[in-house]
Amino acid sequence: MAQGFGAQTFSALARVDPAHSWIRDRKGGLELELALSQGVPYRIFTLDDPRRVVLDFREADWSGVQGDGLLRSDLAGEATMGLVRPGWSRLVLSLNAPLALQRAALKIDPDSGSAVLTARFIRVSASDFAARAGAPYDAAWALPPAVQKAAPPRDDGVLRVLLDPGHGGIDPGAMRDGIRESTLMLTFARELREALVRAGVEVWMTREDDSFVSLEGRVERAHELGADVLISLHADALAGGGARGTTVHTLSKTATDEASRKLAERHERGDILAGVDLSHSDDVVADVLMDLARMETQPRSEKLADAVVNGLRSAGLPLNSRPRRAAGYSVLKAADIPSILIEVGxxxxxxxxxxxxxxxxxxxxxxxxxDAVLAWHLADKAEAPLRRQ
Structure with missing residues (x-):
């Protein structure tokens, strides 16, 4: 049974003290202790497929805390933490065995106001874990309702682009020498937005700050805004450091190569790290309808990707030896919107x-x-009368 805790009302930001916090195996179960500079509302629940424990906090700062530093456990495989949206943070533990919450408590020092959160998890059967798993609905924790925006008129000739800076918040993406992919791609997305806006393009972004947006949420935003194009921006890191240069990716049920398949897996992993509930089943009928829609959209995506590759080549920018690739990227699954993913490097x-x-x-x-997007847009408009209506 998913459970939530923390009825008290707190304010300001609680800092997590890594020196006095840990996650360890004890007496056949898993125990967690987090030292906080003050008490904050929290809740705990589990998710299945893959198995995870999720701890949500209001106004908790995880700066300086590393998952490897907290973990002293064989029952938990990985700990990730960070923002999921402004004012909300999350700790996600991947589990190597089915565990259920046995007890949890938040003890607050009456003199200093500091707090210690303790929780214990015990082994249960796989079927029991699955029955208990799921994010509980609680109005106090629910996200605000999405603002439904009417799609802008389609006959004004304005190109509308949704830029998607990859990763964000609890999911920083690749990291090298103190550089976070999520931060770098947000910077580049802002610069690309400025370049497009100056050319008369209407531009939105899936995120404007260092917050987490699920893959499904990124696609939903493209539909809500009536975007003509979705461009997802990434800068991954591969073991060995041999890969270099820009690659441009489109959607495919089968990856064009092993490297593209692994890249797609890493990009999908952000939803798992952030504790997104992945248990919903796909609608077979909906999948068939989306495949029909992609029969028209996919060639447009392919042409957009080709235009970007040709544009970068003409500009003398460094391309990968195989710049055009494809794989099953969830962020590219908007059936009616041409979508590409650019690994800028x-x-x-x-x-x-x-x-x-x-x-x-x-x-x-x-x-x-x-320039490549604008060139594609002109060619795409010219071909519009030839497409199936």
Whole structure:
């Protein structure tokens, strides 16, 4: 049974003290202790497939806390923490065995106001774990209702682009030498937005700050806004550092190569790290209808990807030896919106990393992407009368 705790009302930001916090195996179960500078509302629940424990907090600061530093456990495989949206943070534990919450308590020192959260989890059967799993509904914790925006008129000739800076919040993406993919892609997305806006394009972003947005939420935003194009921006890191140069990806049920398959898996992993409930089953009928819609949209996505590759090549920018790739990226699954994913470079490459940290290089890159998108848009409009109505 999913459970929530923390009826008290607190204010301000609680800092987590890693020196006095731990997650460890004890007496056949898993125990957690978190030292906080003050009490905050919290809740605890579990999710299945894959098995995870999720702890939500209001106004908790995880700066300086590393999952590896907390974990002293064989029952928990990984600990991730960070923002899931402004004012909300989350700790997610991946589990190596089915565990259920036995007890939890928040003890507050009456003199200092500091607090200690303790929780114990015990082994249960797989079927019992599955029955208990799920995020509980609680109006006090519910996200605000989405504001439904009417799609803008489609006959004004304005190109509408949704830029998607990859990762964010609890999911920082790739990290090298203190550089976070999520931060770097937010910077580049802002620069690309400026370049596009100056060319008369209407531009939105899936996130404006360091907050987490689920893959499904990114696609939903494209539909809510009536976007004509979705462009997801990434800068991954690969073991060995051999990969370098920009690659442009489109959706495919089968990956064009092993590297693309692994990239897609890493991008999907953000939802798992953030504790997104993945238990909903796909609607077979809906999948068939989406496949029909993609029969028209997918060729447009392919042409957009080709235009970006050709634009970068014409601008003399560094491309990967195989710049056009495809895999099953969830963020590209908007059936009616041409969508591409640009790996602008690899943080594991010294050359790419230096380039992406250079504002002059990024300006050159954003200009080339802008020109390619505009060229594609002109060609796409010319072909519109030939498409199935």
């Amino acid at each position: 690899f943080l594991s490459s010294d050359r790419d990393r230096a380039n992406l940290l250079d504002p002059v290089f990024r300006a050159h890159l954003s200009g080339a992407v802008r």
